[in-house]
Amino acid sequence: MLNELFTLATLIGILHSGVRLATPYLFAALGETFAQRSGVLNLGVDGMMLMGAFTAFYVAFNGGNLWLAVAAAIGVGCLMGLLMGVVSVTMQAEQGISGIGLYLFGLGLSSLLFKTLIGSVESVSGFPKLALPLLSDLPIIGYIFFDHNVLVYLAYLMVPVTAFVLNRTTFGLSIRAVGHNPEAADSLGVSVNRVRYVTLIIGGGLAGVAGASLSIGLLNVFQENMTNGLGFIAVALVYFGSWRAVGVLGGALLFSLVNALQLWVQVLGIPIPSDIAVMLPYVLTIVVLTLTVRQIQQPAALTKPYERGE
Amino acid sequence: MAAHERTQFTLDRITGAALPVLAVAGALVVGALLLLMLGVNPFTAYAALFNGALGNVSGITQTLTKATPLLLVGLGICIAFRGGVINIGGEGQIILGAVSASAFAIGFSHWPGWLLLPLTMLAGTLAGLVWGGIPGWLKARMGVNEILSTVMMNQIALQVMNFLLRGPMLDPAQIAAGTNIPQSAALPEAVWLTRLVPRTLFHSGAILAVILAVAVYFLLWRTTIGYRIRAVGLNAAASRYAGIPVSRYVVLSMALSGAFCGLAGAVEVMGVHHRMIEGMSGGYGFSGIVAALFGKLHPLGAIPASAIFGSLLVGADKMQRSVQVPSSLVVALQGLIVLFVVASDLYVRRRSRRRMEERE
Amino acid sequence: MYRRLILMATFVLALALAACAAPAAPAAAPAADAPAAEAPAETSDPFRIAIVMPSSTTDLAWSQAMYDALKSVQAEMGGEASLEIAYSENMFQVTDAAAAIRDYAAEGFDLVIAHGTQYGNSMFEVATDFPETSFAWGTAVDTGTEQGLENIFAYEAAADEGGYVNGVIAALLSEANVIGVVGPVEAGDAKLYIDGFKKGVMDTKPDAVVNVSFTGNFGDTALAAEAANVHIQAGADILTGSAQQVVGAVGVAKENGVKWLGTQSDQTSLGPDVVVANQVYEWTGTVKDMIAKIQAGELGGTAYNLTLANGGLVIAYNSAVAVPDDVKAAADAAIAGIEDGSITTME
Incomplete structure (x- = not known):
């Protein structure tokens, strides 16, 4: 049985699954990266994702265009981000707690809307598999990377986009400055709070897509609490990735690949208790992070609200 | 302190206390819109909420039963926050505390009660201590952020529980009946905590929690260890400069925080459920954080805060039963209350800062 | 000083609560804790x-x-x-x-x-x-x-009974002789169902392979969906599963045109073209x-x-998916066998 795990077909299968599983984590964690880079810890990602998932599903369920559904999910996600901004930036609330409030609000409201507007678990036709021409014909690589739905590609595309915005644009410079030393940024004429609002809204929008990638991409259903705490893992992955897009990609892939691996281990009947197998991605994420050397410090102003003229 | 200053001081404190009430009221106003959306009269609903939580013996005892784990977890959260670490891992620590306490009590059920009961609590506390200490150690020695490790360790704890409850700890009666429902055998009666009001779940764990709140206050404000924990939390660099072994205190804060969560788990199974079951925690690790903040992260403040937050949770559930709305409304309402209360905190802090500046 | 603050906070809150509750109290629903003594059986009352x-x-x-x-x-x-x-x-x-x-x-x-x-x-x-x-x-x-x-x-x-029948159907419908099970936690109702399912497959087609995976959770819809994907990649052409998480797995089955056998509730609406039959708890x-x-x-x-015998468990076929007569006959035979005790559904 164990040797079955090391066949090429299994290995390809693990990679194929892992690449797909990483999608919602990527969207959500990249969004959270923006927020944390500017100094705001948003623990409410899961709630924003649920709102996005419901919105996208609702639009698609009522016959709306799938891209319209994604746009709606982004819009609602942005609104959730805006709400977090009001509470955590303007009102300077303790971020560890306001995020939990946002999570509960999103969890409750999405379920409530589902109950009142839809009422039973239904399915929709979500984004179909889109085998990219030429690329998907590549041996092995084609199946692993280029045989997914369009939101999966978009998630990976967001990695260089995020890296570019954060590292190569003036806006990115402002974000990093605000997260590192808000007083200095302020004295240079950067509006600390405005930047933080924008990053929270971007984070909300991406969390909205993360939800949509589940409800109209990978699962094509909506169910109460369907993310099941996925958003919290996404927040953890931002720490894993040391607030860099590439690092987040590494974390999301590691977590998802190990998750795919443990599913394969179970499916192939390798005699490990299922609970132990399920633990693997969580354990390994901690272990890998422990063993790697990191020099990057967290944004100095993370979790610290900013008030002018202190 | 001059007389007028003292008046000012008292006034500030009154507004400080009244603000959370106003904030809750604000959240309820928004919640009323949701109720209207569902075609429910908000006045009927909220009357049921307040009456349900505080209007009779049933509501008050349910509130206090709920407040007990909230307070214990909240104390743990206070220590962590004061020590400059965020403990999101309460959920896992509660679960393992409960598992450990149950296993111990069942394993040594023939021991006399006076010995078994405290040791059962200790078993739960130690499990929480270890499960909280690990992320503390990972942070202090390995630079692994505690949010990451505690989020992951919550899931690991859940699977440990699944593994134990469906295997080694599975109730023999469940095996005999062939139903295999994952729960442990009943705990020996010697470790059941006394029910303080008959025909309710309200148990003596509440008294223990209040005593411990005072103890934590003394620990944090009257001992060197506590002073150092707070110093590290306020300014790690300065503490290091002052010769405090910072990393040791980071581990300590997290471990103590975990210990209280573990104890909360032990007290829950000993006081309420009398056996290890799935769903014995169901979110106390998170709502305890909220309760701690409502108490301004002060162990004594956590006492009324957990009672107030507990009453809101109980009242909201009663409202659900009374007007028959989906339970998700209750969750959304909790979220709104948390958001409104943390946001309202700004004015309290602004005021206290202005006062400090004036005094200087 | 702090004590006084706490007292004050409690007092203010109590006042506020009293103020809120008092005027509206008469409108409140039947007060909790009312004596439960009234006899239930007056026919005019619901x-x-x-x-x-x-x-x-x-x-x-x-x-x-x-x-x-x-x-x-x-x-x-x-x-x-x-x-x-x-x-x-x-x-x-x-x-x-x-x-x-x-x-x-x-x-x-x-x-x-x-x-x-x-x-x-x-x-x-x-x-x-x-x-x-x-x-x-x-x-x-x-x-x-x-x-x-x-x-x-x-x-x-007796989830194992319907599980057994589903297993018989799965074994006969499977061409690849590989069948996947998406389980939640290996305990209770899910364990019963899966044990019965495996026995049903094995009694019908001893050379078939039943791959079982668990997500460790009842509500992890995303992981359940990926588990279904893995089963399909591992060659399964029939899937089943248990708990509320499976709605994601049914979606994956639908997308890949792989047949699904449901349990607990009728899940046909999620995959009208692929859900063959459900064990419905009646x-x-x-x-x-x-x-x-x-x-x-x-x-x-x-x-x-x-049980199947007392009509509490019903095998509900989806009329939109054609099931060969011999498969239905085998399923009916299994039901009859379970009912008269000639088939045991557990190892």
Whole structure:
């Protein structure tokens, strides 16, 4: 049985699954990266994702265009981000707690809307598999990377986009400055709070897509609490990735690949208790992070609200 | 302190206390819109909420039963926050505390009660201590952020529980009946905590929690260890400069925080459920954080805060039963209350800062 | 100083609460803790059932199966005038469920259903305090007679029986001879179902392979979906699974054109082209029998078991998916065999 795990077909299968599983984590964690880079810890990602998932599903369920559904999910996600901004930036609330409030609000409201507007678990036709021409014909690589739905590609595309915005644009410079030393940024004429609002809204929008990638991409259903705490893992992955897009990609892939691996281990009947197998991605994420050397410090102003003229 | 200053001081404190009430009221106003959306009269609903939580013996005892784990977890959260670490891992620590306490009590059920009961609590506390200490150690020695490790360790704890409850700890009666429902055998009666009001779940764990709140206050404000924990939390660099072994205190804060969560788990199974079951925690690790903040992260403040937050949770559930709305409304309402209360905190802090500046 | 603040906070809050509660109090719903003494059986009053469930009324699994049954009994009896239903869903926290069970009992409901084994301890405590009220719980077999209680019904579902039949169908429909199972946690109802399913496959086609995976969770829809994907990649051409998480897996089956066998509730709506059959828990008979017994003054003592033989378990085929006659015949033979005891569904 164990040797079955090391066949090429299994290995390809693990990679194929892992690449797909990483999608919602990527969207959500990249969004959270923006927020944390500017100094705001948003623990409410899961709630924003649920709102996005419901919105996208609702639009698609009522016959709306799938891209319209994604746009709606982004819009609602942005609104959730805006709400977090009001509470955590303007009102300077303790971020560890306001995020939990946002999570509960999103969890409750999405379920409530589902109950009142839809009422039973239904399915929709979500984004179909889109085998990219030429690329998907590549041996092995084609199946692993280029045989997914369009939101999966978009998630990976967001990695260089995020890296570019954060590292190569003036806006990115402002974000990093605000997260590192808000007083200095302020004295240079950067509006600390405005930047933080924008990053929270971007984070909300991406969390909205993360939800949509589940409800109209990978699962094509909506169910109460369907993310099941996925958003919290996404927040953890931002720490894993040391607030860099590439690092987040590494974390999301590691977590998802190990998750795919443990599913394969179970499916192939390798005699490990299922609970132990399920633990693997969580354990390994901690272990890998422990063993790697990191020099990057967290944004100095993370979790610290900013008030002018202190 | 001059007389007028003292008046000012008292006034500030009154507004400080009244603000959370106003904030809750604000959240309820928004919640009323949701109720209207569902075609429910908000006045009927909220009357049921307040009456349900505080209007009779049933509501008050349910509130206090709920407040007990909230307070214990909240104390743990206070220590962590004061020590400059965020403990999101309460959920896992509660679960393992409960598992450990149950296993111990069942394993040594023939021991006399006076010995078994405290040791059962200790078993739960130690499990929480270890499960909280690990992320503390990972942070202090390995630079692994505690949010990451505690989020992951919550899931690991859940699977440990699944593994134990469906295997080694599975109730023999469940095996005999062939139903295999994952729960442990009943705990020996010697470790059941006394029910303080008959025909309710309200148990003596509440008294223990209040005593411990005072103890934590003394620990944090009257001992060197506590002073150092707070110093590290306020300014790690300065503490290091002052010769405090910072990393040791980071581990300590997290471990103590975990210990209280573990104890909360032990007290829950000993006081309420009398056996290890799935769903014995169901979110106390998170709502305890909220309760701690409502108490301004002060162990004594956590006492009324957990009672107030507990009453809101109980009242909201009663409202659900009374007007028959989906339970998700209750969750959304909790979220709104948390958001409104943390946001309202700004004015309290602004005021206290202005006062400090004036005094200087 | 701090003490005074706390006192003050408590005082202010108490005032505020009193102010809010007082004027509206008369409008409040029946006060909790009212004596439960009133006899339930006046025929003109509606029969009142309250149910406390661990997941949502729309989970398309465990909770929904019971809730739908209550609703259909209600419709049959003539609507709310004859049968009143109160529900508390998503009571995954047992302390909350215990409070709900006690409150419903105090409010004078005729029958309080604790729809989860984990509620057992709490329910027994309440049942002791409310001997005039009838209680039911499941999955369970214990009606509390040993403790001298006479007001408790217990119910369970022989999930292994329908699992066995689903296994027979899966074995015969599978061309690849590989079958995938998406499980939640390896315990309780799911374990029963999966054990029966495996036995059904093995008895029919000993050389077939049944791959089983667990997500370690009841609600991890995304992981359940990926598990379905993995099963399909590993060669499975028939899938089944249990708990509310499977809605994601059914979607994956649909997308890949792989057949699905459901359990607990009818899941056909999620994959009209791929769901072959469902083992449906038909609690209506149980509910009706409990109501009849209570109205006749018998408040408990019966342990119900949904089986194929007593019509509590139904294999519901999806008419939109063609099932060859010989497969249906084999399934019917399996049902007959289970009913007359010639087939054992467990190892």
